[in-house]
Amino acid sequence: MADLRLAGIGKSFGAVEILKNINLHIEAGELFVLVGPSGCGKSTLLRMIAGLEQITAGTLEIDGVRMNEVPPARRGIAMVFQSYALYPHMSVRQNMGFALRMAGQGRAEIDAAVTRTAHALQLGSCLDRLPAALSGGQRQRVAIGRAILRDPWVYLFDEPLSNLDAALRVATRIEIAKLKQAMPDRTMIYVTHDQVEAMTLADRIAVLGCKGIAQVGAPLTLYRKPRSEFVARFIGSPAMNLLAGEIVQTGEVTMLRLARGGGSIAALVPTCPGDKGRRVTVGIRPEHMYPTESATHALAARVELVEVLGEVTQLHFAPCRPGGQTVIARLPGIHAGLHGRTLRIAAAPENLHLFAEGRSLLYR
Amino acid sequence: MPPLVMALMSILIGVTGCVGYVYFSNLVLDRVIFPASGQTCARNIGRANLVRPWLFLFPALAGSMLYLVFPFAGAFWRSLFDREGDAFIGFANYRALGADHVFQGALANSLLWVLVVPAAATCLGLIAARLTDRLRWANLARAAIFMPVTMSLVGAALIWKFVYANDADIGLLNAIRATLGAAGPLDVLQIPVWNSFFLMAVLIWTQTGFAMVILSAALRAIPREIIEAAIMDGADATQIFLRIEVPQIKGTITVVWTLVTILVLKVFDLVYAMTGGNFGTQVLPGFMMGVMFRDDGRASAVAMVLMILVLPILAWNIGQARKGGD
Amino acid sequence: MRVRARHPLRACRAANIAVLVLALVWFIPTLGLLVSSFRERDQILASGWWQAPLAAERTFRVRADAGAAVTEGGRHVIAGNVFANDADAAMPGRVKAFGVSSRAPAAFGTGLRADLVGGGSLSVGADGHYRLESPRAFGESAPTIYVRATMPPRFSLDNYRRVLADDVMVRPFVNTLAVTIPATVLPTVIAAFAAYALAWMEFRGRGFLIAASAGLLVVPLQLAFVPLLKLHQGLGIGQGLVGIWLAHTGFGLPLAVYLLHRAMAGVPRDIIDCARMDGASEVQIFSRIVLPLTYPALAGCATLQFVWVWNDLLVAKVFLPPADGVRVMTVAITDDLLGSHGGDWGMLAAAAFISMALPLLVFFILQRCLLRGLLSKAPEWR
Structure with missing residues (x-):
C-alpha cells in the first residue's frame, strides 16, 4: 500500500513559475484524477511525481518516504504515457519485458510474465509484432500491460485516452476502471482534461486551475457543490x-x-x-x-x-x-x-x- | 604491417576503447565514487548525474579542443607575431595583408565564392528537387544530378578541365563555340574575373545533387493535406512551391546552405587542381597554403580573416542551436 | 464544353524538358571523362570524345621499314601497311590521302603515285598497303609516309589495365581505404556519445556546448595544420596513418555532433522518459533505445564523413608523409598522374573513375539512411 503526500510542491523553470504550493494527500488504493484545462501544469505535476521533472519546491512523500531525489525507477511507480511511448524498434514482447530486463530478471521468468499479461490483455497474438504494426487500441493496451508487468504500488496515467477515437475511448475507459477494481490496493493517479473521464473513473478529483488546486473532492461533491465558478464550469457538460x-x-x-x-x-x-x-x-x-x-x-x-x-x-x-x-x-x-x-x-x-x-x- | 590491417586494428582498438571508456567510467561512477546505496543513496545518485554528462562528452570535447579550439586560439595568438614567431608585432600582419594586392584579390574571390556557390547550389538543388518530384523518370534524372557529389574535387577538376580545355578537339565548350562559328579556341580559365565563375560552376556542379537529394526528401515530408488545401485555395504550382513548400522546408534549406558553405570554405583542391590559383582565381585557403610554411604569422592572420568571413553563418548557426537546443 | 481536369501539380512538358536539360548538363561532363577513359591517348587528342563513336579522321606518319626492302628487277622496293602497328592491325582504318612531306601530308589521293624527292615513287592503297620504289637503295633512313585516314571507333580497357597494372592506383586505393575506415568510424562513435549527452542529459553549459558545436563547424581547418603537425611530431606520431586518423577524427567531430544531435533530439521525449521509468541507466538508454532509433542518422553521418575523407586532398597532403608508401588516391592523381604522366588524359580519367567507384556505391546503398540522418526530425515517429 502506498499513499502520496505532496507538501508545498512547486515548479519553476528559471524565473517562470508553473506550479506553486500544491498540497495533496492521495490515499493508498484510490484512483485519483487530476483534471484541468490544458496548460495548467497537471502533466508537469504528474511528471514530478514520476521523477521525470525536478521538484523545485516542497516535498513529495510516497508511503512516508521522501522521494524528491529518488530516481524514477526506484520510486515504485509505473507510468502510461499519452503517446504510449512504445519503443519503436522493439517487439511487443520486448517492449513489455524491458523494465524487468533492466531490473535484472531472468529471461524465462520475464517471458512467462509477459505472456501471461499479454493474454490477459488480448495481446497474445501480436507479441512478436513491432508497435508500428499495431492498431491504436492495441498500442494502448501494450502501454498499460507494460505498466502492469512491473507491478508497482502507484500507477500514473497521462491522458492515456486522448489519442483514441471516441468508441475506443469509451471501451478503454471501462477497461481501466475494471483494472482498478481488480487491484484495489494499488494507487492510481490519472491526468486528463476530459471531465467525463474524470467523473466516471475517479474516487476523488482534484481540479487544477491556473492558480493551483481549485477543489479536491469526490466527483459528485464537485458536481453538486462546486467551490468556485471555475470548478462549476469545468465539471459538467454542457457547462453550467x-x-x-x-x-x-x-x-x-x-x-x-x-x-x-x-x-x-x-x-x-x-x-x-x-x-x-x-x-x-x-x-x-x-x-x-x-x-x-x-x-x-x-x-x-x-x-x-x-x-x-x-x-x-x-x-x-x-x-x-x-x-x-x-x-x-x-x-x-x-x-x-x-x-x-x-x-x-x-x-x-x-x-x-x-x-x-x-x-x-x-x-x- | 599492411595499412589495411592496421586500419582494422585501429578501429578495433578505437571503438572498444571508446565504448569501454564510457561503460567502465559510468560503472566506476555508480559503484565506486557515488554508490547508489546506503544512507546517502539519493544524494549520491544526484551527484553522479551531475558528473555523468561529462563522461559522455569527454572524448568529443577533448578531440575538438585539441584539434580545433586550441589551434584556433593558438592561430590567433600566432597571428600577432612575426615570421619567426619571436617578436610580438600586434596587428602588423593584418595591416600587411591589407596592403597586399594578392591577398585583396583572394579575399574578394573568397567572398564571391561564399556568396555565390551555396546560393546557386541550394537554389538549383531546390529547383531540381521540385521538378524531378513529379516525373516518371525522376530516379534517372536524380542519379545523373547526384553523381558528382561522390566525386573528389580533384576528379571533378579533371572532368571540367576536359570541358574547358583550350582546344576545340578536346574541350566541349570550345567545340560548341566552334560550331557556333566563334573564331579560335578560348581558354576560359584565363579570362579575368569570369574564370572564377567558371571554377565556381564546378563546385556548384558537385554540390547541387547533394542539395537536391536532401531537399527533395524534405519536400516529400510536407503533409499532403497542406498542399491539397493550397490547391483548393486556387494556388497554382509555382505559388504552391514558393509560398507553401519553400517556407515549410526553410530549416532544411538552411542546413544545406550551411553544409555547402562549410565545403566552400575548405575548398582548396579545386582551384589548386584547375588553375593553381593563377590568373586571379586565388582564394583565401589557397593563399594561406602559399604563405603557410614561409610565414606562419601571416598565414594565421589569413585564417582569422577566413573565420571572420563566415561569422554571419556561425552566428546564425549558434542562434539556431540555441533555439532548438533548450 | 468539357474541360479536361488536370491535377495542378502534374508535371507539365516544360518541367520534363527542364529536367532533361538539367540532367544532361550534369551528366555530360562525366560522360566525357567516362568515354575518354576508354580511348587511347592519341585518339583523345585527335578528336573530341563526342566523336568517339564515329569514325575519326586522323593524320599520322609512318616510317617505312627499311629492313623490309627487297630488290625487284633492279629497283629497290619496300612494301608494307601503314596500319601495321599492333593497335591498328586489329581494326584497320581507310586511307583517304597520303603525302610525302609534312607540309603537304595529304597531297595525293589513294591509288595515285607520288614522286619522292630523291627519285622514286610511293603509292598507298585505301586499305593501307603501300609500295615504295626507288632506283637507289634506301639505306638506314627510309622515307616517312604521311597518311590521312579515317579510323574506326575504338574502345579499350587499356587505360584501366595500365592504371591497375602499373601499381599506380592499387596501392593508393588500399591506402585510401586504410585512411578512410578508421577516420569514419572513430568520429561517428565519439560524436554519438557527445550528441546523446547534449540531447538528453541536463547539465550546466549544455546550451553553450550545443552552440559551440555549431560554431566549430565553420572553423577553417587550415589554421590547425601547423600547430597540429608540431604536436604530432612532439608526440612522436609524426606524419603517418595514426596522425591522419586523429586529424580527420578531430576535424569530423563538429559535423558529426551537429547531425547526430539533431537526430537524437528528434527522438520523442516520452520514449526516453519511459525508459528512465523502466529503470534503464543512461548508458542503457543510449545503447538500447537511442542508438537503435537513430541508426539511420548514424549511417548517414558516417557516409558523409566517409565521402569527405575519401575525397580529401588537403589533410592528406599535410598529415601523410610525401613518400610513396602511404599515398592516397587524390594525392596520387594530382601529383603522380597530373605531374609525371601529364596530359595522359586516358589514364587520368580511368584513375578518376576508380577513385569514384567506392563512394558512389556507398552513397547509393546508404542513400535512404543519409536522408534520414540529415533531415532534422524523422516524420515517421509513432
Missing part, C-alpha cells in the same frame, strides 16, 4: 449557465432576482442579512432547467437553436445582448418546434448555485 442576479432576501433560503427573469426565485443557499442587495452570479446546470408557465421564473428568452439528441433536447437561448453568453437548457425527451419561441425557464431551489467574486457562497 451563469446568470447575473441580485439577492433580495437572505436566510436559510435565499431569494434572488435575475436580470432576465420575472419575480424572485428561491435558492437553497444560506445567506446572512448583510448579503441583501449583493450582486451575485447564479449558476444553473442545463439539465436542471425546466420550462414553466409561472410568472416567477429564472429566465425568459427566445430559443435560437434546438438540438434534438433523442434522449434529450438541448435548447440554446439567445443572449440578452449581442456577444453575450448563450444559455443552454437540457430537457429530457424530444421537443421539436420550439425554435423562435420565447420560453420561461425555472429551476428547483436546491439546484441553484450562488457565486460572488467567483467563489461559491456555500463555502464561507
Whole structure:
C-alpha cells in the first residue's frame, strides 16, 4: 500500500513559475484524477511525481518516504504515457519485458510474465509484432500491460485516452476502471482534461486551475457543490449557465432576482442579512432547467437553436445582448418546434448555485 | 604491417576503447565514487548525474579542443607575431595583408565564392528537387544530378578541365563555340574575373545533387493535406512551391546552405587542381597554403580573416542551436 | 464544353524538358571523362570524345621499314601497311590521302603515285598497303609516309589495365581505404556519445556546448595544420596513418555532433522518459533505445564523413608523409598522374573513375539512411 503526500510542491523553470504550493494527500488504493484545462501544469505535476521533472519546491512523500531525489525507477511507480511511448524498434514482447530486463530478471521468468499479461490483455497474438504494426487500441493496451508487468504500488496515467477515437475511448475507459477494481490496493493517479473521464473513473478529483488546486473532492461533491465558478464550469457538460442576479432576501433560503427573469426565485443557499442587495452570479446546470408557465421564473428568452439528441433536447437561448453568453437548457425527451419561441425557464431551489467574486457562497 | 590491417586494428582498438571508456567510467561512477546505496543513496545518485554528462562528452570535447579550439586560439595568438614567431608585432600582419594586392584579390574571390556557390547550389538543388518530384523518370534524372557529389574535387577538376580545355578537339565548350562559328579556341580559365565563375560552376556542379537529394526528401515530408488545401485555395504550382513548400522546408534549406558553405570554405583542391590559383582565381585557403610554411604569422592572420568571413553563418548557426537546443 | 481536369501539380512538358536539360548538363561532363577513359591517348587528342563513336579522321606518319626492302628487277622496293602497328592491325582504318612531306601530308589521293624527292615513287592503297620504289637503295633512313585516314571507333580497357597494372592506383586505393575506415568510424562513435549527452542529459553549459558545436563547424581547418603537425611530431606520431586518423577524427567531430544531435533530439521525449521509468541507466538508454532509433542518422553521418575523407586532398597532403608508401588516391592523381604522366588524359580519367567507384556505391546503398540522418526530425515517429 502506498499513499502520496505532496507538501508545498512547486515548479519553476528559471524565473517562470508553473506550479506553486500544491498540497495533496492521495490515499493508498484510490484512483485519483487530476483534471484541468490544458496548460495548467497537471502533466508537469504528474511528471514530478514520476521523477521525470525536478521538484523545485516542497516535498513529495510516497508511503512516508521522501522521494524528491529518488530516481524514477526506484520510486515504485509505473507510468502510461499519452503517446504510449512504445519503443519503436522493439517487439511487443520486448517492449513489455524491458523494465524487468533492466531490473535484472531472468529471461524465462520475464517471458512467462509477459505472456501471461499479454493474454490477459488480448495481446497474445501480436507479441512478436513491432508497435508500428499495431492498431491504436492495441498500442494502448501494450502501454498499460507494460505498466502492469512491473507491478508497482502507484500507477500514473497521462491522458492515456486522448489519442483514441471516441468508441475506443469509451471501451478503454471501462477497461481501466475494471483494472482498478481488480487491484484495489494499488494507487492510481490519472491526468486528463476530459471531465467525463474524470467523473466516471475517479474516487476523488482534484481540479487544477491556473492558480493551483481549485477543489479536491469526490466527483459528485464537485458536481453538486462546486467551490468556485471555475470548478462549476469545468465539471459538467454542457457547462453550467451563469446568470447575473441580485439577492433580495437572505436566510436559510435565499431569494434572488435575475436580470432576465420575472419575480424572485428561491435558492437553497444560506445567506446572512448583510448579503441583501449583493450582486451575485447564479449558476444553473442545463439539465436542471425546466420550462414553466409561472410568472416567477429564472429566465425568459427566445430559443435560437434546438438540438434534438433523442434522449434529450438541448435548447440554446439567445443572449440578452449581442456577444453575450448563450444559455443552454437540457430537457429530457424530444421537443421539436420550439425554435423562435420565447420560453420561461425555472429551476428547483436546491439546484441553484450562488457565486460572488467567483467563489461559491456555500463555502464561507 | 599492411595499412589495411592496421586500419582494422585501429578501429578495433578505437571503438572498444571508446565504448569501454564510457561503460567502465559510468560503472566506476555508480559503484565506486557515488554508490547508489546506503544512507546517502539519493544524494549520491544526484551527484553522479551531475558528473555523468561529462563522461559522455569527454572524448568529443577533448578531440575538438585539441584539434580545433586550441589551434584556433593558438592561430590567433600566432597571428600577432612575426615570421619567426619571436617578436610580438600586434596587428602588423593584418595591416600587411591589407596592403597586399594578392591577398585583396583572394579575399574578394573568397567572398564571391561564399556568396555565390551555396546560393546557386541550394537554389538549383531546390529547383531540381521540385521538378524531378513529379516525373516518371525522376530516379534517372536524380542519379545523373547526384553523381558528382561522390566525386573528389580533384576528379571533378579533371572532368571540367576536359570541358574547358583550350582546344576545340578536346574541350566541349570550345567545340560548341566552334560550331557556333566563334573564331579560335578560348581558354576560359584565363579570362579575368569570369574564370572564377567558371571554377565556381564546378563546385556548384558537385554540390547541387547533394542539395537536391536532401531537399527533395524534405519536400516529400510536407503533409499532403497542406498542399491539397493550397490547391483548393486556387494556388497554382509555382505559388504552391514558393509560398507553401519553400517556407515549410526553410530549416532544411538552411542546413544545406550551411553544409555547402562549410565545403566552400575548405575548398582548396579545386582551384589548386584547375588553375593553381593563377590568373586571379586565388582564394583565401589557397593563399594561406602559399604563405603557410614561409610565414606562419601571416598565414594565421589569413585564417582569422577566413573565420571572420563566415561569422554571419556561425552566428546564425549558434542562434539556431540555441533555439532548438533548450 | 468539357474541360479536361488536370491535377495542378502534374508535371507539365516544360518541367520534363527542364529536367532533361538539367540532367544532361550534369551528366555530360562525366560522360566525357567516362568515354575518354576508354580511348587511347592519341585518339583523345585527335578528336573530341563526342566523336568517339564515329569514325575519326586522323593524320599520322609512318616510317617505312627499311629492313623490309627487297630488290625487284633492279629497283629497290619496300612494301608494307601503314596500319601495321599492333593497335591498328586489329581494326584497320581507310586511307583517304597520303603525302610525302609534312607540309603537304595529304597531297595525293589513294591509288595515285607520288614522286619522292630523291627519285622514286610511293603509292598507298585505301586499305593501307603501300609500295615504295626507288632506283637507289634506301639505306638506314627510309622515307616517312604521311597518311590521312579515317579510323574506326575504338574502345579499350587499356587505360584501366595500365592504371591497375602499373601499381599506380592499387596501392593508393588500399591506402585510401586504410585512411578512410578508421577516420569514419572513430568520429561517428565519439560524436554519438557527445550528441546523446547534449540531447538528453541536463547539465550546466549544455546550451553553450550545443552552440559551440555549431560554431566549430565553420572553423577553417587550415589554421590547425601547423600547430597540429608540431604536436604530432612532439608526440612522436609524426606524419603517418595514426596522425591522419586523429586529424580527420578531430576535424569530423563538429559535423558529426551537429547531425547526430539533431537526430537524437528528434527522438520523442516520452520514449526516453519511459525508459528512465523502466529503470534503464543512461548508458542503457543510449545503447538500447537511442542508438537503435537513430541508426539511420548514424549511417548517414558516417557516409558523409566517409565521402569527405575519401575525397580529401588537403589533410592528406599535410598529415601523410610525401613518400610513396602511404599515398592516397587524390594525392596520387594530382601529383603522380597530373605531374609525371601529364596530359595522359586516358589514364587520368580511368584513375578518376576508380577513385569514384567506392563512394558512389556507398552513397547509393546508404542513400535512404543519409536522408534520414540529415533531415532534422524523422516524420515517421509513432
